[in-house]
Amino acid sequence: MTITTAGPRPAGESGPDGGGDGTPARDRWFPLACYATGQLVLLGWWLALHPGLMSPDTVSYVRHVTTGPWTATHSVAYDALLRLSLRVTGDLSPVTLLQTTAMSAALAHLAGALRPYGPRRRWLVAAVGCAALLPPLGAFTVTMWKDVPFTICVLLAAGTAAGIAARPRAGTRHGDGARQGDATRYGEDIRHGDGAPPGATVPDGFPAPARPRPRGLAWDPRLAALGAELLGAGLFRNNGFVVALIAAVLLVPLLPVARRWTAAVAAVAVAAPPLLMSIGYPALGVAPPPRVFAYQTVFGDLAVAYAERPGLFDRGQRELLTGIAPIDTWLRGATCHTVSRVYFDPDFDGREAERRVSEVMDLWRGLLVRAPGVILDARLCRAALAWQIGSTAGEPGGELYRFSLRDPVLPPGWEGTPVAAVMRGRPLSEGLRAAALSALDAAGAHRLEWLLWRGALWCYLCYATAALVRRRTGSRAVAAVAAVVCAQQLGVLLTNTAQDFRFMVTPIIAGVLLVPTFLREARALLSPR
Secondary structure, three states: OOOOOOOOOOOOOOOOOOOOOOOOHHHHHHHHHHHHHHHHHHHHHHHHHOOOEOOHHHHHHHHHHOOOOOEOOOOHHHHHHHHHHHHHHOOOHHHHHHHHHHHHHHHHHHHHHHHHHOOOHHHHHHHHHHHHHOHHHHHHHOEOOOHHHHHHHHHHHHHHHHHHHOOOOOOOOOOOOOOHHHHHHHHHHHHOOOOOOOOOOOOOOOOOOOOOOOOOOOOOOHHHHHHHHHHHHHHHOOOHHHHHHHHHHHHOOOOOOOHHHHHHHHHHHHHHHHHHHHHHHHHOOOEOOOHHHHOHHHHHHHHHHHHHOHHHOOHHHHHHHHHHOOHHHHHHOOOOOOOHHHHOOOOOOHHHHHHOHHHHHHHHHHHHHHOHHHHHHHHHHHOHHHHOOOOOOOOOOOOOEOOOOOOOOOOOOOOOOHHHHHOOOOOOOHHHHHHHHHHHHHHOOHHHHHHHOOOHHHHHHHHHHHHHHHHHHOOOHHHHHHHHHHHHHHHHHHHOOOOEHHHHHHHHHHHHHHHHHHHHHHHHHHOOO
16 A cells, blocks of 8 residues: 655655555564664673663662662652662662663654654664663663653653654644655555645555644643653653743644643643652651752852852851851852862851841842842853863863773771672673773773763754755654753753763753764755755
């Protein structure tokens, strides 16, 4: 069965299904090929780094669910996964194995959403393999970080949003604003009666094109999946709801469904994590995090502001600062690239900061009104990871944090316990481990930081690809992916605490998967008509 159109096929495609071979069966194995490629490569990383890379955060997660107390300073959902793994298997490695499976599914999902706008399938499969093989991304996937499931949820949301955006809009004939020459891309929509382009023939056995529904009344079942994915982003990172909120705002004009449906789904996804933090978790016996922990960026802002313009602080405000930490501590921590030099300084009195956090916030809000430029400059500097392509390693506090390749330092009294045993590196293949460590060492070269470890370049590639696809096909699908990437970029501006690679993994993965599409669109733009 085939679908014919009056318009010419896009360059590089010889079959009506856009695969170059005219065989619809290729579309059936394509997602499986993407998934199998990603899973095979990521399984190699898991075998090499078994049970997974760990960090001081990992120790905190395990302490929460073993010796306690269990607090919501990190993701309660991720803590629960570790607790379940320890109780059922007595080990932590099932969590990182599950992460490889979920990441492979997310890569296949996003690749499937991009397929109508990319080159031949083999190049997208290769892009999936490349994303999984790159040392920063492969090692990240098998690290016991809450940021891994957060990233997976955001990637899934990008793929789901792209699929919804590619759906024909109510009242249009071509669907998604596609030009007649690109109508072959939307064969599936035609088959399901979402409106056929002029000259199209509908195969036997499929329903005739349905009459377009009134604009703004449509509900797409995939919105429920999008809501669940945005909710997951908020559950797996405490400030992930900020990314979910920004993504929802940016996606509203791009999705061909009723705005009230999108707003309702987004409202649930964004509101649920804060409600759980304030009501749900305490009811389960999980203590809320200290307020001072949530306001780390505020203390960084104050340190920068005091060092640059001490005249902004009156006597009472200086006494407030010195009550929390000596002035020398504030001056030492006055680097805009990280808050750790003041917040984690041994002389920083966390209890006093917690007691006077309301006064600190009043001081910060006053500075935001009187000297907004100082606060904005500090935030932009701290978000350099998301916006600046070049490295900040030569500036105070600008060193990029990657991974901890050593076993974590365990709390006193843990040595010799069953928990300590499962938190030690136990590679299942010494050969793969040696290869993995060698690859990570090579990828850590300073000259490669802008390409492999920083997300800014990949953000801009996403935006350029979305613009090129929109220009040639009229499709908003890639723009939906770019909107989710932009939400991550803007979220870093609002919440970033340090130059930490893991905060911008989503744009890197999305950018790698978009490379085939970008190259195709660039070639189409430069080739003579």
